Amino acid sequence: MDDEIAALKQNNTWRLVPRPHNHNVIGCRWIFKTKLQADGSVECHKARFVAQGFCQKHGIDFDVTFSPVVRPATVRIILTLTVMHNWALRQLDVKNAFLHGFLQEEVYMEQPPGYIDLEFPSHVCCLQRTLYGLKQAPRA
Amino acid sequence: MLGLGFLASRADSLLFVYHGPHGVLCLLLYVDDIIITGSNQLMLRTLINRLAQEFSMKDLGDLHYFLGIEVIRNDKGIFLSQAKYALDLLTRADMVDCKLISTPFVVGSHLTESGTPHCDATQFRSLAGALQYLTLTRPDLSYSVNSICQYMHAPTIDHFCTLKRILRYVKGTYHYGLQLSQHSSSTLIGYSDADWAGCPVTRRSTTGYAVYFGQSLISWCSKKQTTIARSSAEAEYRALATIAAEISWMLQLLHELHITLPSSPRLLCDNTSAIFIASNPVTKSRSKHINIDYHFVRELVAGKTLSLCFVPSHLQLADVFTKGVAKLQFLLDRGKLCVFPFSTTTTWRGNIRDKSGSPNYDQDISDTP
Numbered sequence: 001m002d003d004e005i006a007a008l009k010q011n012n013t014w015r016l017v018p019r020p021h022n023h024n025v026i027g028c029r030w031i032f033k034t035k036l037q038a039d040g041s042v043e044c045h046k047a048r049f050v051a052q053g054f055c056q057k058h059g060i061d062f063d064v065t066f067s068p069v070v071r072p073a074t075v076r077i078i079l080t081l082t083v084m085h086n087w088a089l090r091q092l093d094v095k096n097a098f099l100h101g102f103l104q105e106e107v108y109m110e111q112p113p114g115y116i117d118l119e120f121p122s123h124v125c126c127l128q129r130t131l132y133g134l135k136q137a138p139r140a
Numbered sequence: 141m142l143g144l145g146f147l148a149s150r151a152d153s154l155l156f157v158y159h160g161p162h163g164v165l166c167l168l169l170y171v172d173d174i175i176i177t178g179s180n181q182l183m184l185r186t187l188i189n190r191l192a193q194e195f196s197m198k199d200l201g202d203l204h205y206f207l208g209i210e211v212i213r214n215d216k217g218i219f220l221s222q223a224k225y226a227l228d229l230l231t232r233a234d235m236v237d238c239k240l241i242s243t244p245f246v247v248g249s250h251l252t253e254s255g256t257p258h259c260d261a262t263q264f265r266s267l268a269g270a271l272q273y274l275t276l277t278r279p280d281l282s283y284s285v286n287s288i289c290q291y292m293h294a295p296t297i298d299h300f301c302t303l304k305r306i307l308r309y310v311k312g313t314y315h316y317g318l319q320l321s322q323h324s325s326s327t328l329i330g331y332s333d334a335d336w337a338g339c340p341v342t343r344r345s346t347t348g349y350a351v352y353f354g355q356s357l358i359s360w361c362s363k364k365q366t367t368i369a370r371s372s373a374e375a376e377y378r379a380l381a382t383i384a385a386e387i388s389w390m391l392q393l394l395h396e397l398h399i400t401l402p403s404s405p406r407l408l409c410d411n412t413s414a415i416f417i418a419s420n421p422v423t424k425s426r427s428k429h430i431n432i433d434y435h436f437v438r439e440l441v442a443g444k445t446l447s448l449c450f451v452p453s454h455l456q457l458a459d460v461f462t463k464g465v466a467k468l469q470f471l472l473d474r475g476k477l478c479v480f481p482f483s484t485t486t487t488w489r490g491n492i493r494d495k496s497g498s499p500n501y502d503q504d505i506s507d508t509p
Binding site: 072076077092093 | 152155168169173177181188197200203204276320354357358386397399
Protein backbone atom coordinates (compact mmCIF):
# COMPACT_ATOMS: atom_id res chain seq x y z
CA MET A 1 0.00 0.00 0.00
CA ASP A 2 2.78 2.40 0.94
CA ASP A 3 4.67 1.41 -2.22
CA GLU A 4 1.68 2.16 -4.37
CA ILE A 5 1.13 5.60 -2.76
CA ALA A 6 4.83 6.33 -3.12
CA ALA A 7 4.70 5.46 -6.84
CA LEU A 8 1.62 7.62 -7.30
CA LYS A 9 3.22 10.55 -5.47
CA GLN A 10 6.49 10.19 -7.35
CA ASN A 11 4.62 10.40 -10.64
CA ASN A 12 2.71 13.54 -9.53
CA THR A 13 -0.50 11.68 -10.26
CA TRP A 14 -2.60 14.38 -8.63
CA ARG A 15 -2.49 17.69 -6.77
CA LEU A 16 -4.76 18.66 -3.90
CA VAL A 17 -7.29 21.41 -4.61
CA PRO A 18 -10.33 22.80 -2.80
CA ARG A 19 -13.51 20.89 -3.64
CA PRO A 20 -15.04 22.29 -6.88
CA HIS A 21 -18.77 22.99 -6.81
CA ASN A 22 -19.55 22.71 -10.48
CA HIS A 23 -17.72 19.44 -11.05
CA ASN A 24 -18.32 15.74 -10.65
CA VAL A 25 -16.05 14.22 -8.00
CA ILE A 26 -15.49 10.51 -8.50
CA GLY A 27 -14.85 7.99 -5.76
CA CYS A 28 -11.88 5.73 -5.32
CA ARG A 29 -10.94 2.61 -3.41
CA TRP A 30 -8.22 0.15 -2.67
CA ILE A 31 -8.17 -3.28 -4.28
CA PHE A 32 -6.24 -5.97 -2.48
CA LYS A 33 -5.09 -9.08 -4.24
CA THR A 34 -3.05 -11.96 -2.96
CA LYS A 35 -0.83 -13.30 -5.67
CA LEU A 36 -0.19 -17.00 -5.42
CA GLN A 37 2.71 -18.92 -6.87
CA ALA A 38 2.09 -21.99 -8.99
CA ASP A 39 2.36 -24.27 -5.93
CA GLY A 40 -0.23 -22.27 -3.99
CA SER A 41 2.11 -20.44 -1.62
CA VAL A 42 1.73 -16.70 -1.18
CA GLU A 43 4.01 -14.74 -3.50
CA CYS A 44 3.00 -11.26 -2.46
CA HIS A 45 0.11 -9.13 -1.30
CA LYS A 46 -0.70 -6.56 -3.89
CA ALA A 47 -2.45 -3.27 -3.25
CA ARG A 48 -3.80 -1.33 -6.18
CA PHE A 49 -5.39 2.07 -5.88
CA VAL A 50 -8.19 2.58 -8.38
CA ALA A 51 -10.56 5.35 -9.38
CA GLN A 52 -14.24 4.54 -9.74
CA GLY A 53 -14.45 5.30 -13.44
CA PHE A 54 -18.08 4.28 -13.65
CA CYS A 55 -18.96 7.57 -11.91
CA GLN A 56 -17.56 9.48 -14.87
CA LYS A 57 -20.02 11.07 -17.24
CA HIS A 58 -19.51 10.89 -20.99
CA GLY A 59 -18.79 14.26 -22.56
CA ILE A 60 -17.91 15.82 -19.21
CA ASP A 61 -15.20 13.68 -17.71
CA PHE A 62 -14.09 11.83 -20.82
CA ASP A 63 -14.54 11.91 -24.59
CA VAL A 64 -12.80 9.05 -26.31
CA THR A 65 -11.68 5.75 -24.91
CA PHE A 66 -9.48 3.16 -26.56
CA SER A 67 -6.67 0.74 -25.79
CA PRO A 68 -3.42 0.55 -27.70
CA VAL A 69 -3.55 -2.97 -29.07
CA VAL A 70 -1.31 -4.43 -31.73
CA ARG A 71 -2.81 -6.62 -34.46
CA PRO A 72 -2.20 -10.37 -34.03
CA ALA A 73 -1.07 -10.59 -37.65
CA THR A 74 1.63 -7.99 -36.91
CA VAL A 75 2.89 -10.10 -34.03
CA ARG A 76 2.98 -13.18 -36.26
CA ILE A 77 4.82 -11.34 -39.04
CA ILE A 78 7.43 -10.00 -36.63
CA LEU A 79 7.86 -13.40 -34.98
CA THR A 80 8.26 -15.06 -38.39
CA LEU A 81 10.92 -12.52 -39.34
CA THR A 82 12.60 -13.14 -36.01
CA VAL A 83 12.95 -16.87 -36.59
CA MET A 84 13.88 -16.45 -40.24
CA HIS A 85 16.78 -14.16 -39.39
CA ASN A 86 17.49 -15.76 -36.03
CA TRP A 87 17.12 -12.49 -34.13
CA ALA A 88 17.03 -12.23 -30.36
CA LEU A 89 13.59 -11.78 -28.83
CA ARG A 90 13.15 -9.96 -25.52
CA GLN A 91 10.19 -9.02 -23.43
CA LEU A 92 9.72 -6.07 -21.09
CA ASP A 93 6.95 -5.24 -18.69
CA VAL A 94 6.19 -1.65 -17.76
CA LYS A 95 5.35 -1.13 -14.08
CA ASN A 96 2.34 1.05 -13.35
CA ALA A 97 1.87 1.48 -17.09
CA PHE A 98 -1.30 3.51 -16.81
CA LEU A 99 0.37 6.12 -14.63
CA HIS A 100 2.58 7.25 -17.51
CA GLY A 101 -0.25 8.85 -19.40
CA PHE A 102 -1.26 12.48 -18.96
CA LEU A 103 -4.90 13.45 -18.60
CA GLN A 104 -6.35 16.04 -20.93
CA GLU A 105 -9.68 16.39 -19.17
CA GLU A 106 -10.22 17.80 -15.69
CA VAL A 107 -11.07 14.94 -13.38
CA TYR A 108 -11.54 15.31 -9.63
CA MET A 109 -11.34 12.40 -7.20
CA GLU A 110 -11.80 11.92 -3.45
CA GLN A 111 -8.63 11.49 -1.42
CA PRO A 112 -7.41 7.91 -0.93
CA PRO A 113 -8.86 6.33 2.24
CA GLY A 114 -6.18 5.93 4.88
CA TYR A 115 -3.97 8.58 3.27
CA ILE A 116 -6.05 11.71 3.76
CA ASP A 117 -3.96 14.85 3.92
CA LEU A 118 -3.89 16.11 7.54
CA GLU A 119 -3.55 19.74 6.56
CA PHE A 120 -6.37 19.83 3.97
CA PRO A 121 -8.76 17.00 4.81
CA SER A 122 -11.64 18.49 2.80
CA HIS A 123 -9.63 19.00 -0.40
CA VAL A 124 -10.05 16.71 -3.38
CA CYS A 125 -7.46 15.37 -5.83
CA CYS A 126 -7.26 16.99 -9.24
CA LEU A 127 -5.86 14.20 -11.38
CA GLN A 128 -2.97 14.97 -13.66
CA ARG A 129 -2.10 11.44 -14.67
CA THR A 130 -4.35 8.54 -15.57
CA LEU A 131 -5.22 6.05 -12.88
CA TYR A 132 -6.46 2.45 -13.03
CA GLY A 133 -10.22 2.40 -13.37
CA LEU A 134 -10.55 5.69 -15.21
CA LYS A 135 -12.28 5.60 -18.56
CA GLN A 136 -9.21 7.22 -20.03
CA ALA A 137 -6.77 4.77 -18.45
CA PRO A 138 -6.00 2.35 -21.31
CA ARG A 139 -5.45 5.25 -23.69
CA ALA A 140 -2.20 6.10 -21.97
CA MET B 141 9.75 6.25 -28.03
CA LEU B 142 10.01 8.68 -30.90
CA GLY B 143 12.80 10.47 -29.07
CA LEU B 144 15.00 7.38 -29.39
CA GLY B 145 14.83 7.54 -33.17
CA PHE B 146 12.01 5.07 -33.55
CA LEU B 147 9.29 5.57 -36.10
CA ALA B 148 5.71 4.48 -35.49
CA SER B 149 4.68 2.20 -38.30
CA ARG B 150 1.85 3.45 -40.44
CA ALA B 151 0.64 -0.10 -40.96
CA ASP B 152 0.27 -0.69 -37.24
CA SER B 153 0.67 2.27 -34.92
CA LEU B 154 1.79 0.05 -32.03
CA LEU B 155 4.78 -1.21 -33.96
CA PHE B 156 7.86 0.96 -33.68
CA VAL B 157 10.76 0.49 -36.04
CA TYR B 158 14.30 1.80 -35.86
CA HIS B 159 16.71 1.60 -38.75
CA GLY B 160 20.30 2.23 -37.80
CA PRO B 161 23.59 1.76 -39.56
CA HIS B 162 24.15 -1.51 -37.71
CA GLY B 163 20.76 -3.07 -38.07
CA VAL B 164 17.09 -2.85 -37.41
CA LEU B 165 15.10 -2.91 -34.16
CA CYS B 166 11.37 -3.59 -33.81
CA LEU B 167 9.27 -2.86 -30.77
CA LEU B 168 5.73 -4.12 -30.30
CA LEU B 169 3.57 -2.57 -27.64
CA TYR B 170 0.52 -4.19 -26.09
CA VAL B 171 -0.77 -1.81 -23.39
CA ASP B 172 2.01 -2.50 -20.88
CA ASP B 173 3.71 -5.47 -22.48
CA ILE B 174 6.60 -4.83 -24.80
CA ILE B 175 8.31 -7.20 -27.21
CA ILE B 176 11.62 -6.14 -28.67
CA THR B 177 13.49 -7.85 -31.43
CA GLY B 178 16.30 -6.82 -33.71
CA SER B 179 19.21 -7.88 -35.81
CA ASN B 180 21.86 -6.53 -33.49
CA GLN B 181 22.31 -7.86 -29.93
CA LEU B 182 24.26 -4.82 -28.77
CA MET B 183 21.67 -2.35 -30.03
CA LEU B 184 18.99 -4.40 -28.32
CA ARG B 185 20.76 -4.19 -24.98
CA THR B 186 21.36 -0.45 -25.35
CA LEU B 187 17.68 0.07 -26.09
CA ILE B 188 16.57 -1.89 -23.02
CA ASN B 189 18.89 0.18 -20.83
CA ARG B 190 17.62 3.45 -22.26
CA LEU B 191 14.02 2.41 -21.80
CA ALA B 192 14.73 1.37 -18.23
CA GLN B 193 16.00 4.89 -17.51
CA GLU B 194 12.81 6.40 -18.90
CA PHE B 195 10.18 4.16 -17.29
CA SER B 196 10.29 1.80 -14.37
CA MET B 197 10.13 -1.59 -16.02
CA LYS B 198 11.01 -5.19 -15.57
CA ASP B 199 13.24 -6.99 -18.06
CA LEU B 200 11.63 -10.39 -18.48
CA GLY B 201 14.49 -11.74 -20.58
CA ASP B 202 13.75 -13.92 -23.59
CA LEU B 203 10.17 -14.02 -24.74
CA HIS B 204 8.31 -17.02 -23.33
CA TYR B 205 4.80 -15.94 -22.54
CA PHE B 206 2.85 -13.13 -24.13
CA LEU B 207 -0.87 -12.37 -23.73
CA GLY B 208 -1.56 -15.90 -22.56
CA ILE B 209 0.31 -17.36 -25.51
CA GLU B 210 3.33 -19.52 -24.89
CA VAL B 211 6.21 -18.83 -27.23
CA ILE B 212 8.43 -21.88 -27.52
CA ARG B 213 11.52 -22.19 -29.67
CA ASN B 214 11.95 -25.58 -31.29
CA ASP B 215 14.09 -26.97 -34.08
CA LYS B 216 11.60 -25.77 -36.69
CA GLY B 217 11.33 -22.20 -35.48
CA ILE B 218 8.81 -20.78 -33.05
CA PHE B 219 5.80 -22.65 -31.72
CA LEU B 220 2.85 -20.62 -30.40
CA SER B 221 0.64 -22.48 -27.98
CA GLN B 222 -2.37 -21.64 -25.84
CA ALA B 223 -2.49 -25.06 -24.18
CA LYS B 224 -2.87 -23.65 -20.69
CA TYR B 225 -5.58 -21.24 -21.80
CA ALA B 226 -7.45 -24.08 -23.53
CA LEU B 227 -7.32 -26.24 -20.39
CA ASP B 228 -8.52 -23.35 -18.21
CA LEU B 229 -11.36 -22.80 -20.66
CA LEU B 230 -12.42 -26.45 -20.42
CA THR B 231 -12.39 -26.24 -16.63
CA ARG B 232 -14.53 -23.11 -16.81
CA ALA B 233 -17.00 -24.83 -19.10
CA ASP B 234 -17.04 -27.87 -16.81
CA MET B 235 -16.06 -30.05 -19.75
CA VAL B 236 -12.82 -31.58 -18.51
CA ASP B 237 -14.24 -35.10 -18.68
CA CYS B 238 -16.11 -34.79 -21.94
CA LYS B 239 -15.71 -37.24 -24.81
CA LEU B 240 -13.35 -36.30 -27.61
CA ILE B 241 -14.33 -35.58 -31.16
CA SER B 242 -12.16 -35.27 -34.24
CA THR B 243 -13.65 -32.22 -35.95
CA PRO B 244 -15.12 -29.03 -34.49
CA PHE B 245 -18.05 -28.68 -36.88
CA VAL B 246 -20.71 -30.92 -38.43
CA VAL B 247 -20.22 -31.27 -42.18
CA GLY B 248 -22.78 -29.40 -44.21
CA SER B 249 -24.66 -28.03 -41.22
CA HIS B 250 -25.58 -24.37 -40.97
CA LEU B 251 -26.77 -22.58 -37.90
CA THR B 252 -30.00 -20.65 -38.01
CA GLU B 253 -31.60 -18.18 -35.65
CA SER B 254 -34.66 -20.29 -34.89
CA GLY B 255 -34.82 -22.68 -31.95
CA THR B 256 -35.41 -22.73 -28.23
CA PRO B 257 -33.43 -19.93 -26.56
CA HIS B 258 -30.58 -21.09 -24.37
CA CYS B 259 -31.28 -20.34 -20.71
CA ASP B 260 -27.83 -19.04 -19.84
CA ALA B 261 -26.91 -16.57 -22.55
CA THR B 262 -24.17 -15.00 -20.43
CA GLN B 263 -22.35 -18.30 -20.12
CA PHE B 264 -22.65 -18.85 -23.87
CA ARG B 265 -21.23 -15.41 -24.62
CA SER B 266 -18.39 -15.84 -22.19
CA LEU B 267 -17.37 -19.24 -23.59
CA ALA B 268 -17.78 -18.14 -27.21
CA GLY B 269 -15.65 -15.08 -26.48
CA ALA B 270 -13.01 -17.24 -24.85
CA LEU B 271 -12.97 -19.53 -27.89
CA GLN B 272 -12.53 -16.51 -30.09
CA TYR B 273 -9.37 -15.65 -28.18
CA LEU B 274 -8.18 -19.22 -28.69
CA THR B 275 -8.32 -18.72 -32.47
CA LEU B 276 -5.22 -16.50 -32.12
CA THR B 277 -3.11 -19.64 -32.48
CA ARG B 278 -5.79 -22.02 -33.76
CA PRO B 279 -6.84 -21.24 -37.33
CA ASP B 280 -8.52 -24.66 -37.46
CA LEU B 281 -11.19 -23.35 -35.07
CA SER B 282 -11.79 -20.17 -37.02
CA TYR B 283 -14.83 -21.17 -39.05
CA SER B 284 -16.68 -22.97 -36.27
CA VAL B 285 -16.06 -20.23 -33.70
CA ASN B 286 -17.06 -17.56 -36.18
CA SER B 287 -20.32 -19.32 -36.90
CA ILE B 288 -21.38 -19.51 -33.25
CA CYS B 289 -20.27 -15.95 -32.59
CA GLN B 290 -22.79 -14.74 -35.16
CA TYR B 291 -25.49 -15.65 -32.66
CA MET B 292 -24.07 -13.99 -29.56
CA HIS B 293 -27.16 -11.80 -29.27
CA ALA B 294 -29.69 -14.65 -29.03
CA PRO B 295 -28.10 -18.06 -28.49
CA THR B 296 -30.34 -21.11 -28.81
CA ILE B 297 -29.93 -24.69 -27.56
CA ASP B 298 -28.60 -25.63 -31.02
CA HIS B 299 -25.90 -22.99 -30.82
CA PHE B 300 -24.92 -24.21 -27.40
CA CYS B 301 -24.61 -27.79 -28.69
CA THR B 302 -22.35 -26.51 -31.49
CA LEU B 303 -20.26 -24.68 -28.91
CA LYS B 304 -19.96 -27.86 -26.84
CA ARG B 305 -18.83 -29.78 -29.89
CA ILE B 306 -16.05 -27.23 -30.44
CA LEU B 307 -15.02 -27.64 -26.80
CA ARG B 308 -14.96 -31.43 -27.22
CA TYR B 309 -12.67 -30.95 -30.19
CA VAL B 310 -10.51 -28.52 -28.20
CA LYS B 311 -10.17 -31.09 -25.43
CA GLY B 312 -8.56 -33.58 -27.80
CA THR B 313 -6.30 -30.96 -29.34
CA TYR B 314 -5.56 -28.54 -26.50
CA HIS B 315 -1.81 -29.04 -26.96
CA TYR B 316 -1.95 -28.04 -30.62
CA GLY B 317 -0.54 -24.71 -31.66
CA LEU B 318 0.73 -22.64 -34.53
CA GLN B 319 4.19 -23.36 -35.91
CA LEU B 320 6.15 -20.49 -37.41
CA SER B 321 8.87 -21.92 -39.56
CA GLN B 322 12.43 -20.65 -39.81
CA HIS B 323 13.37 -22.26 -43.10
CA SER B 324 11.24 -20.29 -45.40
CA SER B 325 11.62 -17.98 -48.31
CA SER B 326 10.14 -14.54 -47.88
CA THR B 327 7.28 -14.86 -50.31
CA LEU B 328 3.67 -14.02 -49.64
CA ILE B 329 1.01 -16.41 -50.84
CA GLY B 330 -2.69 -15.94 -50.24
CA TYR B 331 -5.43 -18.50 -50.68
CA SER B 332 -8.90 -17.11 -51.07
CA ASP B 333 -12.20 -18.94 -51.10
CA ALA B 334 -15.88 -18.24 -50.68
CA ASP B 335 -18.85 -20.39 -49.88
CA TRP B 336 -21.54 -18.95 -52.10
CA ALA B 337 -24.89 -18.33 -50.39
CA GLY B 338 -23.85 -20.63 -47.58
CA CYS B 339 -26.22 -19.20 -45.01
CA PRO B 340 -29.66 -20.69 -45.67
CA VAL B 341 -31.50 -17.80 -44.02
CA THR B 342 -29.81 -14.66 -45.31
CA ARG B 343 -28.27 -16.25 -48.42
CA ARG B 344 -25.05 -14.46 -47.73
CA SER B 345 -21.70 -15.99 -48.62
CA THR B 346 -18.73 -16.64 -46.37
CA THR B 347 -15.26 -15.31 -47.13
CA GLY B 348 -12.28 -17.38 -46.14
CA TYR B 349 -8.63 -16.67 -46.69
CA ALA B 350 -5.21 -17.73 -45.54
CA VAL B 351 -1.98 -15.80 -46.05
CA TYR B 352 1.40 -17.48 -45.78
CA PHE B 353 4.72 -15.74 -45.31
CA GLY B 354 7.13 -18.35 -46.59
CA GLN B 355 5.80 -21.49 -44.94
CA SER B 356 4.28 -19.83 -41.91
CA LEU B 357 0.61 -19.00 -41.76
CA ILE B 358 0.42 -15.40 -40.59
CA SER B 359 -3.10 -14.26 -41.28
CA TRP B 360 -6.46 -15.89 -41.85
CA CYS B 361 -10.09 -14.99 -41.78
CA SER B 362 -13.51 -16.55 -41.82
CA LYS B 363 -16.25 -13.97 -42.22
CA LYS B 364 -19.75 -13.70 -43.53
CA GLN B 365 -19.98 -11.22 -46.38
CA THR B 366 -21.97 -8.07 -45.80
CA THR B 367 -23.87 -8.16 -49.07
CA ILE B 368 -25.57 -10.89 -51.02
CA ALA B 369 -23.68 -12.17 -54.04
CA ARG B 370 -25.67 -13.03 -57.14
CA SER B 371 -23.19 -15.57 -58.43
CA SER B 372 -20.41 -17.70 -57.01
CA ALA B 373 -17.92 -15.69 -59.06
CA GLU B 374 -19.12 -12.53 -57.35
CA ALA B 375 -18.73 -14.11 -53.90
CA GLU B 376 -15.22 -15.28 -54.80
CA TYR B 377 -14.41 -11.87 -56.21
CA ARG B 378 -15.41 -10.19 -52.96
CA ALA B 379 -13.24 -12.66 -51.07
CA LEU B 380 -10.36 -11.74 -53.37
CA ALA B 381 -10.92 -8.07 -52.59
CA THR B 382 -10.76 -8.78 -48.85
CA ILE B 383 -7.52 -10.70 -49.08
CA ALA B 384 -6.05 -8.14 -51.50
CA ALA B 385 -6.65 -5.47 -48.86
CA GLU B 386 -4.97 -7.63 -46.21
CA ILE B 387 -1.97 -8.31 -48.44
CA SER B 388 -1.52 -4.65 -49.34
CA TRP B 389 -1.49 -3.91 -45.63
CA MET B 390 1.22 -6.56 -45.16
CA LEU B 391 3.24 -5.15 -48.05
CA GLN B 392 3.20 -1.77 -46.36
CA LEU B 393 4.33 -3.29 -43.07
CA LEU B 394 7.15 -5.24 -44.73
CA HIS B 395 8.15 -2.15 -46.69
CA GLU B 396 8.47 -0.22 -43.44
CA LEU B 397 10.71 -2.99 -42.11
CA HIS B 398 12.81 -2.66 -45.29
CA ILE B 399 12.03 -6.23 -46.27
CA THR B 400 11.93 -6.77 -50.01
CA LEU B 401 10.06 -9.71 -51.42
CA PRO B 402 11.75 -11.74 -54.17
CA SER B 403 8.52 -11.77 -56.16
CA SER B 404 5.15 -10.08 -56.02
CA PRO B 405 2.63 -11.82 -53.73
CA ARG B 406 0.56 -14.55 -55.35
CA LEU B 407 -3.14 -14.85 -54.81
CA LEU B 408 -4.65 -18.26 -55.38
CA CYS B 409 -8.31 -18.68 -56.11
CA ASP B 410 -10.26 -21.72 -57.32
CA ASN B 411 -12.78 -19.82 -59.39
CA THR B 412 -11.75 -18.99 -62.96
CA SER B 413 -14.57 -16.51 -63.47
CA ALA B 414 -13.49 -14.45 -60.46
CA ILE B 415 -9.91 -14.46 -61.78
CA PHE B 416 -11.25 -13.34 -65.14
CA ILE B 417 -13.20 -10.44 -63.61
CA ALA B 418 -10.15 -9.38 -61.63
CA SER B 419 -7.75 -9.54 -64.59
CA ASN B 420 -9.87 -7.98 -67.34
CA PRO B 421 -11.27 -4.48 -67.28
CA VAL B 422 -14.51 -5.42 -69.00
CA THR B 423 -17.90 -5.40 -67.39
CA LYS B 424 -20.23 -8.24 -68.22
CA SER B 425 -23.95 -8.24 -67.61
CA ARG B 426 -23.52 -10.62 -64.66
CA SER B 427 -20.88 -8.53 -62.94
CA LYS B 428 -21.96 -4.96 -63.72
CA HIS B 429 -23.49 -4.43 -60.27
CA ILE B 430 -20.35 -5.30 -58.31
CA ASN B 431 -19.40 -2.21 -56.41
CA ILE B 432 -16.49 -0.06 -57.47
CA ASP B 433 -14.42 -0.54 -54.33
CA TYR B 434 -14.26 -4.23 -55.08
CA HIS B 435 -12.48 -3.36 -58.31
CA PHE B 436 -9.62 -2.39 -56.06
CA VAL B 437 -8.22 -5.89 -56.62
CA ARG B 438 -8.31 -5.32 -60.40
CA GLU B 439 -6.10 -2.29 -60.02
CA LEU B 440 -3.58 -4.16 -57.89
CA VAL B 441 -3.41 -6.98 -60.45
CA ALA B 442 -3.05 -4.55 -63.36
CA GLY B 443 -0.27 -2.71 -61.51
CA LYS B 444 1.52 -6.06 -60.96
CA THR B 445 1.43 -5.57 -57.19
CA LEU B 446 -0.33 -8.90 -57.00
CA SER B 447 -0.41 -11.86 -59.30
CA LEU B 448 -3.47 -14.06 -59.55
CA CYS B 449 -3.30 -17.77 -60.15
CA PHE B 450 -5.73 -20.60 -60.34
CA VAL B 451 -5.58 -23.35 -57.75
CA PRO B 452 -7.62 -26.54 -58.11
CA SER B 453 -10.21 -27.01 -55.37
CA HIS B 454 -8.47 -29.99 -53.80
CA LEU B 455 -5.35 -27.88 -53.15
CA GLN B 456 -7.34 -24.94 -51.87
CA LEU B 457 -6.25 -24.21 -48.30
CA ALA B 458 -8.87 -21.61 -47.49
CA ASP B 459 -11.73 -24.08 -47.83
CA VAL B 460 -11.74 -24.83 -44.08
CA PHE B 461 -12.52 -21.17 -43.41
CA THR B 462 -15.76 -21.23 -45.39
CA LYS B 463 -17.50 -24.42 -44.35
CA GLY B 464 -17.44 -27.44 -42.12
CA VAL B 465 -15.37 -30.05 -43.96
CA ALA B 466 -15.23 -33.81 -43.59
CA LYS B 467 -12.87 -35.40 -41.09
CA LEU B 468 -10.14 -36.62 -43.41
CA GLN B 469 -9.99 -33.38 -45.34
CA PHE B 470 -10.07 -31.41 -42.10
CA LEU B 471 -7.16 -33.29 -40.55
CA LEU B 472 -5.15 -32.84 -43.73
CA ASP B 473 -5.95 -29.14 -43.92
CA ARG B 474 -5.13 -28.64 -40.26
CA GLY B 475 -1.56 -29.70 -40.91
CA LYS B 476 -1.35 -27.34 -43.87
CA LEU B 477 -2.55 -24.51 -41.64
CA CYS B 478 0.65 -25.08 -39.62
CA VAL B 479 -1.36 -26.36 -36.64
CA PHE B 480 0.55 -29.14 -34.94
CA PRO B 481 0.62 -30.86 -31.58
CA PHE B 482 3.35 -29.61 -29.32
CA SER B 483 6.57 -31.54 -29.05
CA THR B 484 10.09 -30.25 -28.73
CA THR B 485 11.03 -31.89 -32.00
CA THR B 486 7.98 -31.39 -34.15
CA THR B 487 8.16 -33.66 -37.12
CA TRP B 488 7.11 -31.66 -40.09
CA ARG B 489 7.87 -33.19 -43.40
CA GLY B 490 5.17 -31.57 -45.47
CA ASN B 491 5.63 -28.55 -47.64
CA ILE B 492 2.67 -26.27 -48.03
CA ARG B 493 3.83 -25.03 -51.38
CA ASP B 494 4.14 -28.52 -52.73
CA LYS B 495 2.13 -28.18 -55.90
CA SER B 496 2.79 -31.74 -57.07
CA GLY B 497 -0.78 -32.65 -56.20
CA SER B 498 -0.05 -35.15 -53.49
CA PRO B 499 1.06 -33.36 -50.35
CA ASN B 500 3.38 -35.71 -48.54
CA TYR B 501 1.82 -35.38 -45.13
CA ASP B 502 2.77 -38.26 -43.00
CA GLN B 503 2.69 -36.61 -39.62
CA ASP B 504 0.36 -37.89 -36.97
CA ILE B 505 -3.14 -36.96 -37.97
CA SER B 506 -4.88 -39.08 -35.41
CA ASP B 507 -7.35 -37.17 -33.30
CA THR B 508 -6.48 -38.34 -29.83
CA PRO B 509 -3.80 -36.70 -27.71
